[in-house]
Amino acid sequence: MNNVNIRDSVRRTEDIRFVSGQGTYIDDMNADGQLVGMFVRSPHAHAAINGFDKTDALALDGVVEVITGADWAKLGFGFIPSNSAVKENTDGTPIAVPERSCLAATRVRFVGEPVAMVIAETLDAAREARDLVEVDYAPLDAVTHPVKALEPGAPQLHNGVDGNLCVHWELGDGDATEAELEASDHVVALELHNNRVTAAPIEPRGTLAIPDMETGVTTIYQSTQNIHALRAAIAKILRLENDQLRHVAPDVGGGFGGKNSLYPEPVVTVYAARNLGRPVKWVNDRSESFLSDTHGRSQYTTVELGLDADGTFRALRTTTIGELGAYCGTVGAFTPTGGSARTQGGVYAFKAMHYRARAGFTNTAPLDPYRGAGRPEGSFQIERIVEKAARDLGFDPIELRRQNIMPKASLPLKTAMGLDVDCGDFLTVFEKTLAMSERAGFAARAAKSEENNKLRGFAIAPYLECTGGMPKEHAIVTFSKNGAAHLAVGSHSTGMGHETALCQILSAELGLDMDHISFTQADTDATPLGGGHGGSRGMELGGNAVRQTADEIVAVGKQIAAYQFECEVGMVDFEDGSFFQPGSNNTMSVGEAVSASFNPDALPDDLAPGCMNIGSTFERGVISIPNGCHAAEVEVDPDTGVIDVIGFWIVDDFGTIINPLLADGQVMGGVGQGLGQAILEQAVYDGDSGQLVTGTFLDYAMPRADDMPHMTLDYYEGSPTEKNPLGVKGAGEAGCCGAPPAIVNAVLDALKDHGVTHIEMPMTPEAVWRSIHLT
Amino acid sequence: MPSVSMTVNGNAVGGDIEARTLLVDFIREHLRLTGTHVGCDTSQCGACVVHVDGTSVKSCTMLALQAEGCQVETIESLADGDTLHPMQEAFREHHGLQCGFCTPGMVMTAVAMAKENPNLTESDVRHGLEGNFCRCTGYQNIVESIIAGAKAMQG
Ligand code: FES
Numbered sequence: 023m024n025n026v027n028i029r030d031s032v033r034r035t036e037d038i039r040f041v042s043g044q045g046t047y048i049d050d051m052n053a054d055g056q057l058v059g060m061f062v063r064s065p066h067a068h069a070a071i072n073g074f075d076k077t078d079a080l081a082l083d084g085v086v087e088v089i090t091g092a093d094w095a096k097l098g099f100g101f102i103p104s105n106s107a108v109k110e111n112t113d114g115t116p117i118a119v120p121e122r123s124c125l126a127a128t129r130v131r132f133v134g135e136p137v138a139m140v141i142a143e144t145l146d147a148a149r150e151a152r153d154l155v156e157v158d159y160a161p162l163d164a165v166t167h168p169v170k171a172l173e174p175g176a177p178q179l180h181n182g183v184d185g186n187l188c189v190h191w192e193l194g195d196g197d198a199t200e201a202e203l204e205a206s207d208h209v210v211a212l213e214l215h216n217n218r219v220t221a222a223p224i225e226p227r228g229t230l231a232i233p234d235m236e237t238g239v240t241t242i243y244q245s246t247q248n249i250h251a252l253r254a255a256i257a258k259i260l261r262l263e264n265d266q267l268r269h270v271a272p273d274v275g276g277g278f279g280g281k282n283s284l285y286p287e288p289v290v291t292v293y294a295a296r297n298l299g300r301p302v303k304w305v306n307d308r309s310e311s312f313l314s315d316t317h318g319r320s321q322y323t324t325v326e327l328g329l330d331a332d333g334t335f336r337a338l339r340t341t342t343i344g345e346l347g348a349y350c351g352t353v354g355a356f357t358p359t360g361g362s363a364r365t366q367g368g369v370y371a372f373k374a375m376h377y378r379a380r381a382g383f384t385n386t387a388p389l390d391p392y393r394g395a396g397r398p399e400g401s402f403q404i405e406r407i408v409e410k411a412a413r414d415l416g417f418d419p420i421e422l423r424r425q426n427i428m429p430k431a432s433l434p435l436k437t438a439m440g441l442d443v444d445c446g447d448f449l450t451v452f453e454k455t456l457a458m459s460e461r462a463g464f465a466a467r468a469a470k471s472e473e474n475n476k477l478r479g480f481a482i483a484p485y486l487e488c489t490g491g492m493p494k495e496h497a498i499v500t501f502s503k504n505g506a507a508h509l510a511v512g513s514h515s516t517g518m519g520h521e522t523a524l525c526q527i528l529s530a531e532l533g534l535d536m537d538h539i540s541f542t543q544a545d546t547d548a549t550p551l552g553g554g555h556g557g558s559r560g561m562e563l564g565g566n567a568v569r570q571t572a573d574e575i576v577a578v579g580k581q582i583a584a585y586q587f588e589c590e591v592g593m594v595d596f597e598d599g600s601f602f603q604p605g606s607n608n609t610m611s612v613g614e615a616v617s618a619s620f621n622p623d624a625l626p627d628d629l630a631p632g633c634m635n636i637g638s639t640f641e642r643g644v645i646s647i648p649n650g651c652h653a654a655e656v657e658v659d660p661d662t663g664v665i666d667v668i669g670f671w672i673v674d675d676f677g678t679i680i681n682p683l684l685a686d687g688q689v690m691g692g693v694g695q696g697l698g699q700a701i702l703e704q705a706v707y708d709g710d711s712g713q714l715v716t717g718t719f720l721d722y723a724m725p726r727a728d729d730m731p732h733m734t735l736d737y738y739e740g741s742p743t744e745k746n747p748l749g750v751k752g753a754g755e756a757g758c759c760g761a762p763p764a765i766v767n768a769v770l771d772a773l774k775d776h777g778v779t780h781i782e783m784p785m786t787p788e789a790v791w792r793s794i795h796l797t
Numbered sequence: 798m799p800s801v802s803m804t805v806n807g808n809a810v811g812g813d814i815e816a817r818t819l820l821v822d823f824i825r826e827h828l829r830l831t832g833t834h835v836g837c838d839t840s841q842c843g844a845c846v847v848h849v850d851g852t853s854v855k856s857c858t859m860l861a862l863q864a865e866g867c868q869v870e871t872i873e874s875l876a877d878g879d880t881l882h883p884m885q886e887a888f889r890e891h892h893g894l895q896c897g898f899c900t901p902g903m904v905m906t907a908v909a910m911a912k913e914n915p916n917l918t919e920s921d922v923r924h925g926l927e928g929n930f931c932r933c934t935g936y937q938n939i940v941e942s943i944i945a946g947a948k949a950m951q952g
Pocket residue numbers: 834835836837838839840841842843844845846855856857858
């Protein structure tokens with residue numbers, strides 16, 4: 023018997039196949055009679071297309087079809103949609119959402135934009151044919167910098183979009199913030215850049231589309247994280263009904279937001295398969311991934327903090343320029359606007375806040391969510407300005423934070439950004455992190471560093487974020503007569519371990535043996551709806567959907583038990599997998615109830631056989647507020663500029679922890695990506711040519727094992743949220759929020775005697791060295 | 798087309814292949830052993846690591862023809878039926894994987910590392926993973942898995 027509870031560190035079920043090479047990722051799948059697709063991509067950042075010539079490509083042995091942008095345009099299909107939650111500018115006018123075709127026909131706007139698809143019998147033939155498709159380009163001037171793109175005279179990307187501006191937007195009370203800043207004894211300002219990065223899951227994107235010519239249904243296997251929404255989007259573009267497409271994600275090798283969006287390639291792949299009546303498979307290689315995957319972050323921001331002489335914060339004003347890339351992505355304009363604005367101010371109390379954003383189009387790959395989608399930017403902005411205020415004005419950075427953290431007694435509250443902060447104890451979390459971080463020994467460690475001609479620094483960075491993603495989730499439990507249960511959910515793990523965590527919840531709620539629960543996710547045939555992955559919604563939506571379904575199963579089980587016990591339903595209790603009638607010897611296990619549920623004779627009149635097979639949709643009321651605190655200790659070599667992150671301490675408040683082992687994994691993985699953004703990673707475009715300079719893993723610096731410190735983790739579990747029955751707050755994106763400011767501020771602490779007050783991310787050795795020696 | 802023969806996971810295999818066929822493509826496409834993964838095209842990520850004559854090799858950096866007559870071991874060879882290899886077991890026990898895409902390469906690298914030095918330190922492991930990317934885990938649990946797995950391999 024393998025019964026588990028909430029908060030057990032249950033080892034993962036899925037690992038058995040993953041560690042033995044038995045996972046099934048998209049490139050591991052093949053279908054009989056399959057064709058191979060490849061995309062011809064624009065080599066120009068900006069160009070008009072005068073024409074296509076596919077004669078040579080089509081003449082090649084083994085080539086079945088070539089679909090150019092011009093061909094695609096003639097088919098008259100729809101455009102790639104953008105579903106930004108922010109739809110209007112400040113003045114009420116609609117934001118600009120230019121049309122984006124799956125294959126560009128007349129103009130390309132970024133290097134890597136697909137202009138044609140070749141379909142061949144073999145990969146080799148497809149590859150050769152790709153080079154034979156002739157596209158007549160007339161290059162145009164390009165702009166790749168988000169600030170320059172909004173300047174007068176910048177090359178214009180889209181007809182009808184003035185000045186490349188997609189959105190101008192604000193949140194908070196501008197007048198009140200201005201007044202509070204005026205009334206402040208000090209106003210500290212900082213300009214900073216949140217560097218452009220990319221999710222770079224190790225598995226590239228890909229699709230296998232298998233048409234069934236008899237039923238007319240095409241099954242799409244795709245490495246994605248959002249199958250229901252993307253099926254609807256693909257169907258809409260291709261003018262199909264949803265039920266003409268079944269969308270399934272096999273094992274997915276990481277996503278982090280980079281597989282959320284609707285991309286052009288799967289749409290054309292599905293069309294090609296249906297049109298040719300044969301399965302078609304396309305898988306990106308890594309170089310194409312860098313060019314064509316969405317990128318994330320990228321904001322140029324001015325932050326102003328107003329505070330009293332005694333250090334009390336009064337007001338915060340953030341003015342930022344974000345970018346969309348060449349087109350609006352699936353979430354599009356939301357990330358640099360609402361996505362960043364909501365959690366402005368972090369864990370601190372402010373009388374007033376104001377956030378103002380503009381975001382425009384650049385000749386670069388589209389930007390869309392990357393782990394945190396705006397909240398890491400917000401967290402970086404507040405923690406950097408607080409650190410700067412402390413340094414400039416002579417406050418102790420720890421003390422200044424302590425003094426301004428929202429007290430527990432002030433909760434629940436609505437922040438000046440309208441965020442509903444229901445619970446938490448930010449000060450306790452802060453103190454706990456500080457206590458863990460061995461401050462007492464710092465001076466001795468710093469002295470030791472100095473002996474070795476190194477500089478040591480420390481910083482602490484509390485963060486406050488919020489969950490997101492689709493607000494509904496569905497779970498279905500189907501029992502077999504022998505009592506085995508099958509759980510199907512519409513939420514989606516791309517590595518987080520839902521196969522374990524969600525079955526763990528079901529096991530705990532029903533007292534079922536984990537080993538007797540099987541699992542399906544990410545299949546439009548398995549659940550009527552599903553929100554996939556995004557916004558740290560896995561446990562908040564998926565977990566609560568499972569729990570709600572379990573509750574409904576228990577309610578039916580009670581009716582079955584009451585019928586057998588010959589008592590009122592209200593007299594039946596349920597605990598540890600047993601229905602029982604207190605004060606009697608009547609008991610019935612879940613297994614017995616399940617077998618009774620298939621036997622018409624054992625059921626009251628109002629229940630039908632199979633009545634314990636239940637599907638239920640959970641709907642979130644209000645998003646929850648994960649929060650926590652990170653602290654970093656670093657050593658900097660002033661001669662080389664190399665940063666060594668030596669110590670890292672984390673305390674998180676995710677409400678109820680379902681499985682600590684898996685929560686740890688989320689936190690540490692997020693810190694890895696946060697560290698990457700802080701000191702290593704940047705997607706760089708050449709300003710003149712618009713070429714992506716960081717187009718391979720040779721140029722794009724991924725964090726490696728020896729870049730990472732040993733992390734010490736703990737949780738604060740004193741404030742489970744009442745916003746959902748499980749009390750969970752979402753764990754997936756926290757690491758990316760805390761790590762960048764903790765590391766950057768720690769480096770600046772190390773450099774404080776050199777008069778260095780700011781270095782942009784990524785803090786490469788060169789950037790650090792220059793700041794020490796050339797300023 | 799030239800022909801190639803080698804031993805993969807104890808089985809004699811071979812066939813006529815294009816001379817340009819990479820070892821990883823031979824393993825994945827010709828032998829349909831899909832546990833060995835491809836995560837890049839510049840030999841950086843390490844998802845494709847296998848053992849060739851006992852040494853860990855990125856199978857995307859080698860032509861299949863160069864493995865002529867060699868003993869090749871892939872991730873599929875490690876478990877003994879349903880019994881996982883101690884290194885595989887350690888990865889599961891220590892949550893050394895999330896999406897699992899880097900995992901076959903990590904485990905194969907780890908087994909080679911452990912065979913060379915059973916008493917691995919944290920720093921040995923971190924440096925030994927120079928050629929393996931993981932985007933999911935932040936590496937800490939991979940490091941713990943490898944140290945524990947190396948110990949378990951001795952016992
Ligand atoms: S596939 Fe990336 S190193 Fe071989």
